[in-house]
Each structure stands twice: as structure tokens, then as C-alpha cells.
Amino acid sequence: QAQAAAAAQPPAEPPASQATLVTARRVMQTPVPPIPMRGSPRRSNSKTKGAMRRTYTVLRPWPDFGRELASLLAQLDDTELLFQGFGLPGAATRTTFMPAADEGEVRGPMSFVCLIPNDVAKHMGLDTELVGGGSNRSASCTDWVVRKRPPGDVPAQPGRPDPKLERLEQQVLSDKVLGCVEMKGDWQWDLAEGEDPAALPLERKAALEPALQQLYGDMVMDEVAVGMITRHNVTVLVQRPRDPGDKTLVISPGIGLDQTLLACLLLLVLAHERQGWKADLSRDKVPPTPPDGPHAPGPAGRQPDQEHGPGTGSGHGQQPAPGAGGGGDGGAGQEPPAKRHKSHAPGSQGEGGGCPATEPAASMQPVQEVVEVGSSGSNGSSTSHADPGAYASPNPLNPMWPQLCSFASVGLTGQVISGTSYGKVLQGSVDGTPAAVKLFDLRFRGAVEAMQHEWRLYEHLGRQGAQGVVAPRLLRAGQFPHTGALFLALSDEGDPLPAGGALGAEEREGVRAAVRGLHAAGVLHGDVRRANCVRGAGGSRVKLVDFERAVILAQQGGGDPAWVEAEKALELAAVDAL
Numbered sequence: 001q002a003q004a005a006a007a008a009q010p011p012a013e014p015p016a017s018q019a020t021l022v023t024a025r026r027v028m029q030t031p032v033p034p035i036p037m038r039g040s041p042r043r044s045n046s047k048t049k050g051a052m053r054r055t056y057t058v059l060r061p062w063p064d065f066g067r068e069l070a071s072l073l074a075q076l077d078d079t080e081l082l083f084q085g086f087g088l089p090g091a092a093t094r095t096t097f098m099p100a101a102d103e104g105e106v107r108g109p110m111s112f113v114c115l116i117p118n119d120v121a122k123h124m125g126l127d128t129e130l131v132g133g134g135s136n137r138s139a140s141c142t143d144w145v146v147r148k149r150p151p152g153d154v155p156a157q158p159g160r161p162d163p164k165l166e167r168l169e170q171q172v173l174s175d176k177v178l179g180c181v182e183m184k185g186d187w188q189w190d191l192a193e194g195e196d197p198a199a200l201p202l203e204r205k206a207a208l209e210p211a212l213q214q215l216y217g218d219m220v221m222d223e224v225a226v227g228m229i230t231r232h233n234v235t236v237l238v239q240r241p242r243d244p245g246d247k248t249l250v251i252s253p254g255i256g257l258d259q260t261l262l263a264c265l266l267l268l269v270l271a272h273e274r275q276g277w278k279a280d281l282s283r284d285k286v287p288p289t290p291p292d293g294p295h296a297p298g299p300a301g302r303q304p305d306q307e308h309g310p311g312t313g314s315g316h317g318q319q320p321a322p323g324a325g326g327g328g329d330g331g332a333g334q335e336p337p338a339k340r341h342k343s344h345a346p347g348s349q350g351e352g353g354g355c356p357a358t359e360p361a362a363s364m365q366p367v368q369e370v371v372e373v374g375s376s377g378s379n380g381s382s383t384s385h386a387d388p389g390a391y392a393s394p395n396p397l398n399p400m401w402p403q404l405c406s407f408a409s410v411g412l413t414g415q416v417i418s419g420t421s422y423g424k425v426l427q428g429s430v431d432g433t434p435a436a437v438k439l440f441d442l443r444f445r446g447a448v449e450a451m452q453h454e455w456r457l458y459e460h461l462g463r464q465g466a467q468g469v470v471a472p473r474l475l476r477a478g479q480f481p482h483t484g485a486l487f488l489a490l491s492d493e494g495d496p497l498p499a500g501g502a503l504g505a506e507e508r509e510g511v512r513a514a515v516r517g518l519h520a521a522g523v524l525h526g527d528v529r530r531a532n533c534v535r536g537a538g539g540s541r542v543k544l545v546d547f548e549r550a551v552i553l554a555q556q557g558g559g560d561p562a563w564v565e566a567e568k569a570l571e572l573a574a575v576d577a578l
Helices: 002-008 065-075 104-113 115-123 163-174 202-222 257-273 447-463 505-520 561-576
Strands: 058-061 128-132 144-148 177-183 226-230 235-239 248-251 370-373 382-385 416-420 423-430 433-440 474-479 486-491 533-535
Touching: 065 257, 104 115, 104 177, 104 257, 115 128, 115 257, 128 177, 128 257, 144 257, 177 202, 177 257, 202 226, 202 235, 202 248, 226 257, 235 257, 416 433, 433 447, 433 474, 447 474, 447 486, 505 533, 505 561
Parallel strands: 058 248, 177 226
Antiparallel strands: 128 144, 144 177, 226 235, 235 248, 370 382, 370 474, 416 423, 423 433, 433 486, 474 486
């Protein structure tokens, strides 16, 4: 009777983890839940603003893209039940993500979406995965990257990592980037499903060019062959030829939500297949466009020639869209912390100015030279010379704008030393001197002002004979092509002091001597902490870095001796607290 009663019962439902399992082919056909349009007008000024003119030469359609997607789908296994589809958290009736107000609210859902193609790619034996671009994973400031998957799971180490080991780890990671991804809002990337960006009318194509140029600059910097732009609901894939001199971008039509997962998988497949291209796509071999250098925004945020409208496809490209701050997406996660004093606006300090010549910028001569500080740093003089790796002045209407310099002029390796509020610090060399190349990416608000502020500080320290004594030497200053990033190439003075543990008496005294030397040069650092105190091998002198908060005393409260002495005492007290 018991057996008969049990047989009469309906079969038990399988556990949810088993009931939702599908094959690789089936899961890649799952439509991605959409991000609905906002019901109210956006009040933020978040938008992709062009940091510089277009430097890719032409946009071409991706031939047979639909057939390529269909071929990839047909190759996927349709027998093993290994993958789960989407299940949005919340009510059972929820079928969409929340409307996005900024880029951060686009990146969040995509981090959820990319789990599926990453797992399918791993099951296929591919060694590529989509991950966020944070944690200094790439030389560029792209939102996400396709990287080479680490071999196995690396257990987390307790406590803070050793700075030298952390630096080596970052350098290894930066060499593993195989693709770049830019994530935009619908207000930044106006493209519908099925539309071909290469065939759009000129005005609509021009509206897409700031985001495309941003992606292209990141692809050049990271030396990768493939990329993607997505606003979640519509996605495009982009690829470059293997010849770095060919600056054609091949772009797919707009991909809808029903094929988003498959498009992400295709990106992973192409990145895996073209790993060998990375050595050929040297950033040093990509020529600038136009030949005299792109026009860049001025330090006060004005876009030169903005009244002239878009280019005509002649290779000179689209003029950046007007916008304050010299560029930037302005989305969540892009706004750096407020670290600067109020007086650090461009032009507020007379020390050195924004022109790389040794004379003040008031001379208003076009920038044709690059700053190079004497090797000893003790004579207080700055010398300038023509840079063989530099192009003509990028902005003849604004002579305070730094000169456009090649990546090779600072020996850029692309390996990441550390991250900053405005970009990355990359490994390089200038005339055989190891350099830390500090980038100021124009997609971050305040990057222009921050670069010019630090430039003026280093020029002031050079005149005071303090470069190479209490701070690194300024070897070169300029702007890179394609990315538009501003940079300061500084002598590499070693690694930061250990973040944990007690500071030795010798190290503490070295920091105190550096702070006192900085004060003697008429500068307050404003941010004395271990991460900003570096020391090379062999017991070399401790030097201070990162002058974002620094002030020249003669220009801020220098007339009040009581204020000056109080501020100096506070910084020396900070040394005792390290």
C-alpha cells in the first residue's frame, strides 16, 4: 500500500540548481534583461567629451558579421547541461535592470551579464575573460578589459602585499590585456539595434566619434586588436588590422539584447585567437593623425575651433564636443577625490607656467620644445631641447598646452607601476634614465589642472635646486597621441615605504629630512604618508612624490610667517605619526 501511495504521488521537482541548467548553445541564446530608459530627464552633465580629434582614419563595416555570429553559435555544445540562465534578484515579476543615470549603473549590470560568456569560454578551453579595468589591470583607463585568464586560482595573501611584489604583479597583469571595452549610457552612444555605424549620415557618425576615439586610444595604448562599446541594450564589436600603420577601424552593426552574450563570447574568441598580434601592434608604430598633431582642449576647458563643426572624413577627424573640464565621462567612479587647494586653477601660479620653455608662459610663443631638467638637479636650472620623438604643437591657439610627444620619447613600456586619481603611472625611460610616467587622462575631471599644477611645482623645485634631492627629477612633460593623455615623466626613485609595520629610525629620519628640504625650497607637500615617500635600493635618499596637494608658500599664505611655521610643524608631526 505504501509503495502504491508513493507511486501515485507526482514526481518531485528537481532542485532549482538542476532545473535551470541548459547547454552552452542554449544559454548563449538567452536574451539579456534590458536597462529601461529613464522616465525623467537626466540632470547630470555626464557625457563622453572628446579629448582630442579623431586619429583613426576610417570606419568600415564588418563583413559577414551576422554569419560569423551564427557560425560561432553552431560550434557550441548542445548536449551537456552545465549552465544557468538569468535570474534577476528581487520579485519574480522583475524582468529589467534599473534605469541608468550614469556609467556606473551600466557597468554594474554588465558585470552580472559577463559571467555567462566567461564561463562558456572557459568550458571551450579559451584562456580569455572579461573583467573590470580597475586595480591597474591595463595601461589605459578603459572601463573593462579582456585579459588572459590567470592559470588557476591564486590564494589571497593575508595582510598588505610587499610594495615591490605588488609592483611586479601589476606589471605582469598589464601585459595580459588582450582587448578593451568602453561602457556608455544611452545618452553617450546613440545607436539602435541593427544600425551600421560606418553607414550613418555624417552628423550621427560624428556624434559617435568621441566614444570611438576613446576606445581607439585605449586599444593603441594597450596594444590590442579587438574592442567593444556597449550601452547594455546595444553593443558593437571593433577590430584593428594587424598592421599598426593601418588605422582603419572595422565595426559591427548594433547588436541587440538577444545576441549580447554571443557577441561577448565572440570578443573572447577573437582575443584568444589574436594574442600573437600584441607584439605587432606596438603603440610606437601608430602614426599620429593629422600629421601636425590633433588639436586638444585648452587647460581652462575651452575646445579650440569648436565652432568649425565636424570634420569631413579627410583624416583630420571630428572636433571634440564642447564641454568643461577638457573631457571626461563624468560618470560614477570617474570623479577623483577633491584633493586640491582652491588656488590651483590654471594660471593662478606664476611658477613655471604651463609652457615647457624656461621662460614664463606669458611670452605666448607656440610650444615647440620639451622640458628637460639637468641631471644633477642641484643647479636649479631647466634646459629645453627639441625632442626627436615629438610632433608639432597640438594646439597653436593655446601655447600653454604641452607638446604632443610620441610614446617612444619616454620609452613607454605599458607596464603599470601604480594608479592615481587621474590615471596610471607607467614604466618608461628618458635618454637611458628609468622613468615613472605619470598620466593625466582627460576623461577624469580636473586632470588638466592637476597636471599643470604638478608641472609648475616641479619647475619651481628645479629653480630651487631641490629636484633629485627631495623629489624626483622632471625629465619630460607632454601629451600622448591617440589617447590625449597628458603626462609628466619623472625619474624613477624606487618603491614606496612599506605600508605596514613600524618604520625604522633611519627611514623616518630620511622622510623628515625630505620634508625639511621641501620646506626649505618653499613648498608644503600637503599629503605626507608612506605611499608618497619612495626610496631606491642600496639605502638611497628618501624622496617625496605626488604633489597634487602641494602649495608654493610664496603664493599661498607666504606673507604670514605664523601660518607658514604652523603648516610646517603639522607636516613634521605627520612624519612622527607614520
